[in-house]
Amino acid sequence: MYKRILVATDGSKLSxxxxxxxxxxxxxxxxELVVLQVVPPYPMSYFEGGIVLDVEEIKRIEAQWxxxxxxxxxxxxxxxxxxxxxxKAVVSKxxxxxxxxxxxxxxxxxxLIVMASHGRRGIKRLLLGSETNQVLTHTTTAVLVxx
Numbered sequence: 834m835y836k837r838i839l840v841a842t843d844g845s846k847l848s849x850x851x852x853x854x855x856x857x858x859x860x861x862x863x864x865e866l867v868v869l870q871v872v873p874p875y876p877m878s879y880f881e882g883g884i885v886l887d888v889e890e891i892k893r894i895e896a897q898w899x900x901x902x903x904x905x906x907x908x909x910x911x912x913x914x915x916x917x918x919x920x921k922a923v924v925s926k927x928x929x930x931x932x933x934x935x936x937x938x939x940x941x942x943x944x945l946i947v948m949a950s951h952g953r954r955g956i957k958r959l960l961l962g963s964e965t966n967q968v969l970t971h972t973t974t975a976v977l978v979x980x
Contacts, residue, residue, distance in 0.1 A: 834862045834864075835858065835859075835862045835864045835944050835945045836862075836864055836865065836942075836944055837864060837865045837866075837867060837941060837942055837943045837944060837945075838855055838858060838859050838862075838864050838865070838866050838867070838943060838944075838945045838946075838947060839866075839867040839868075839869055839934070839937060839938045839941065839943040839945070839946045839947070839974075840852055840855035840856075840866065840867070840868055840869065840909070840946075840947040840948070841869045841870075841871070841930075841934050841946065841947070841948040841949075842868060842869070842870055842905060842906070842909060843870065843871075843905070844870070844901075844905040845949075847949040847951065848948075848949045850949055850979050850980075851947050851948055851949040851979040852868070852909050852912075854947055854977065854979050855947040855977075856909075856912065856913050856916060856918065858945075858947070858977070859913065859918045860916055860917070860918055864918075864945075865918070865919045865920070865921070866913050866918050866919070866920045866921070867920075867921045867923060867937065867938075867941045867943055868906045868909040868910055868913070868920060868921070868922050868923065869906070869923045869924075869925060869933070869934060869937050870902035870903075870905050870906045870923070870924050870925070871902075871924075871925050871926075871927050871930045871933040871934065872898040872899060872901075872902045872924060872925070872926055873898060873926070873927075873928055874895075874926040874927060874928055875891060875895060899924060899926075902924040903922070903924050906922035906923060906924060907922050909922070910922040921941065923937060923941075925937055930964045930967075931964045931967030931968045931971065932967075932971075934946060934948070934964070934968050934972075935968060935971055935972045935974070938972065938974045939974075943974060944974065944975065945974065945975045945976070945977060946968060946972065946974050946975070946976045946977070947976075947977045947979065948964075948965055948968065948976065948977075948978060948979070949965070949978070949979045949980070950963065950965040950966075950978045950979070950980055951980075965978055
C-alpha cells in the first residue's frame, strides 16, 4: 500500500501518538519510514527592538536546537529499526514547518505524511494557526492526521 511514510514529530506527547501510528503502519505495509523534526533556522524576536544576541550565543542556540532535534528523530529511528523498519532520521531547518514537511516528503518520495493535530477550533485555530492544515492544503501527498 505505502512504500515510504514520513512522520513529523516535535517530541511532544501528541506527536508521539503520530509516531506510534506511523511505526505500526510502516510495519504492516513493510514501508520505509522517514522521521522528520523541523527546527528554526535562527533565533528571532517577534517584537521590534527585541533582545539582541551576540553571534556566539546564536550559534550555541542553533546547535542546541539541531542537537535536540537529532536526538528526537534518532530515538524514533531506534524504536522503528528495532521493529525491522528501514528508517531515516531527518532534521530540517525552516521557519515554516509546513513547507519543510512538504519539501521533505517530496525529496524522499514519500507517499504518506503522518502528523498530529491538536484539533483546535475557532479563535484558537485562528490565533495559533495550524501546520497540519497548511500541509493538508498545500501537499499532493496523502496525509494521515492523528488526534
